Amino acid sequence: MSTAPTADARPIRILFVFAWLVVGGEETEVRLLAQALDPTRYRIEVVACFRKDGMPEQTHAQLEAIGVPVDRTPYALGFDETVAYLASKLPAYDVVVSCQNVADIYPALERMHLRPPLIEHGGLVSEALAGPKHFTARYVGVCASIRDAAASRMPGREQHAIEIPSMVDTRAFDPTRRVPVRAALGIAEGVPLIGWLGRLDPKKRVEDFIEAAALVHARHPRARFVVIGGPDAFIPEYAVALRNRARALGLDGALTFLGDRGGRARPARRARHIRLAFAR
Incomplete structure (x- = not known):
């Protein structure tokens, strides 16, 4: 039986919200994931909330080169304006993935009546321990200590904090x-x-x-x-x-x-980041 989408089906829209875009593991995982997922079934977009002089443009260029839009609008906004902007933007998406303990994400979600599922992704124990978790459907830590730190902030649903190690292609x-x-x-x-x-x-x-x-x-x-x-x-x-x-x-x-040195675009081996996060 074919699994191809019907003519009127639309891709699942996934928004990655970054505190900032540099050259790092989470940025690389988004890029590899976008290359691996079927674009007729999934559409990945990125919004970054903050920019500082000296930050590289490499990730912006790499994402846009493979068709992943990078929304830079918050770069010209203050914190309150960014919160309002995210609150207006998030309802259009089916899944939101927050990386780097984005300070703007929970204030934005608080303003919304209908909220898309939120996955938080953390690469530091301090990120996992920071901030509320009541809107977080799943917390993905890149190692057991980060997962355990997040689980300690999710009483009664510790199983919603999971470990998915960073990928290496x-x-x-x-x-x-x-x-x-x-x-x-x-x-x-x-x-x-x-x-x-x-x-x-x-x-x-x-x-x-x-x-x-x-x-x-x-x-x-x-x-x-x-x-x-x-x-x-x-x-x-x-x-x-x-x-x-x-x-x-x-x-x-x-x-x-x-x-910083750019690499050649290649498909990733591990394309199950989003699916795994909701399946467990």
Whole structure:
């Protein structure tokens, strides 16, 4: 039996509400999910509530390149105006997914009589413990400790807090690109190359990688190291401190900071994020 939608069926509309858009795990998951879901059955849109000078535009461009609209309207609004804007926007959607403990989402929902189901997605224990949960149909934590923290705020329905680990699409690691990428980096074949990938945020402890690189380099001078990822717009001084630390450890010429780098669009292996959240 065919599962194709009928002519008058409309896609399920899913709105991801971000506190802000940077280059991170949640942003990547939205992009991979949008590539994997059947566009005749699901339509994903994104709205971001806040922007600060220095935040990268990479995620905006990547989402729009694959047909995911990014609503920037709140960038020009204050908090109360953003709440009112979301309250007018949310009723059009079948599911709302809030990422990063969006401060505007609950005040907006409080103003509505008919509310779409809300999924909250959290990548920090502090996010899971913050704010009310009475409108949250499901809380998705990326690890058990985050799930448990959310469950502690959902008495009587702890099972509505679930764990779905962050995805890694291994198809992005294409062995056919090894030679040209190393050549572009000026790394000869046979030279050990070790990388770190992520946003330059103190909670990720990039300094540990730099300290380890110094230890390895002392014993293997040919080894080279790269740090891939840009500064956190809220803590730009951390990126400066990392560069200074690498220099102080004698890693000039051995360790390179590459900043944010775009990747090729690929379908994700795990397209069940929304379905799993409601099925459990």
